[in-house]
Amino acid sequence: MTDLTKLTIAQARDAMRKGDTSSAEITQACLTAIEGANALGAFVHHTPDIAATQAAAADARIKAGDAPDMCGIPIGIKDLFCTKGVPSQAASRILQGFKPAYESTVTTQLFDAGAVMLGKLNMDEFAMGSSNETSVYGNAVNPWKAGDTQLTPGGSSGGSAAAVAADLCLAATGTDTGGSIRQPAAFTGITGLKPTYGRVSRWGIVAFASSLDQAGPMTKDVRDAAIMLQAMCGHDPKDSTSADLPVPDFEAALTGDIKGKVIGIPREYRMDGMPEEIEKLWADGTAMLKDAGAVIRDISLPHTKYALPAYYVIAPAEASSNLARYDGVRFGHRAKLAQGDGITEMYEKTRAEGFGAEVQRRVMVGTYVLSAGFYDAYYNRARKVRTLIKRDFDQVFDAGVEAILTPTTPSAAFGLGEMADADPIKMYLNDVFTVTVNLAGLPGIAVPTGIDALGLPLGLQLIGRPWDEAGLLNTAYALEQAAGFVAKPQKWW
């Protein structure tokens, strides 16, 4: 077989079981591809020795006929996941040198299922960003190009998106607090799923905003998302917010039959100044679902407009609390101290040196909205608005809507550096269509369905009912079949 790196998880699984190839061969092909792809800045820590050991073990398991679906599949792991003995620093200087003594639940489950780790993937620092430009490792670069301009792969899971789109690995883990799986998936023409809050354990994943964070798969197609989610999710006693609910067979749910399914089109997502291409993409996607037999219904989610401002209170507030642990005492970086410096100077200098500008900004905004006198005006008000945002969704689901179709992002990938001088809010607007889903704890999936005038990928988002990843994946599968998106970036790296 040639081009082993281009295989989907499902194709690789079937080929390995038939004996047409082996995990060792696919893994080696990926490692070679990674070596030649430094220009993408996707892999920031390489683990070829672990990969070789895991691949050999996987091949033995496959030979013995006892192989789960992820067995032997080489994947990349976002740097936000703690991986035992392997640097895990959330793309931050403050975790320089940190090697966890433990393994996150998600990576434990993936490795137990036989997956092979190729290395750790670039991201925005502490998952705060929409362009992968806040990373201590430098930018991740989109394998897609518009002319000579280097583009962002999106963020925060930018390295994951770039690696999957460039066929450096068969799939990757991502995390999504406000859109960090779905936006980069849309910018790179891949599939990205954020599960229902509580579906996937957060244990061992560096925390950003604990009430919003959720890990999920970033894959080459919808079937792979189903397969990989299966291995990642399930109840974990170590995460008290992890749901003790049965996990259905997600791949078996992919029938492509969505006849009679009610799909909502929310009018509030039609933003002023939305590019015509995005409008058309959305209308085309709606038509595809209708042709597949779905019932299209116009719906209203009246508090949509307030999702971003509510998010930019709640997420920084939680971040300021979560990131208080980076104090230069127990792990990571500690600043060099001057004669006479006490413990307060140690904290202040360590955090000033260790955190980048965006992380500092959000920690301080969070500190402000939680401070005495402002807690009610900002934090409590934002939490009340969050209740209303969730209620909007509850009402349309109660009225019979089974999934909601929206654009994933307001534009295609933009140039690296393009937003450098923009005010931070302009960057935040990238998440305008995705952030509601985190606030309401819902599952959402980004599926590539078209290309823009410059030849760049564009994606649509489907939002599902809580815990209905199976139904959501099936709708996404039908959309994927209808859209027939097969474009790949031209190799330039």
Added chain:
Amino acid sequence: MSIDTETARRVAKLARIKVEEDALPALASEFSAILGFIEQLNEVDVDGVEPMTSVTPQRLKRRDDVVTDGNQQKAILANAPDAREGFFAVPKVVE
């Protein structure tokens, strides 16, 4: 709401992040822009609305109140920037 330099200094102090004096005005103006954006929330009628505490309506799981872990001093100290004699070491905190 406009944030002044003094407020920016106070927030930086609360967050335990050292911000140089000459960087405070720019920080204050960034805060002002972000808070201005957040202030849209004042348009929403939230009378009688409960603030969200948990996005999924389920009770947090409890476990038996027993020791499940421990005796891992070496592993815990392994990542410390300064560990001595089995402890985390920090600059002197009492004179």
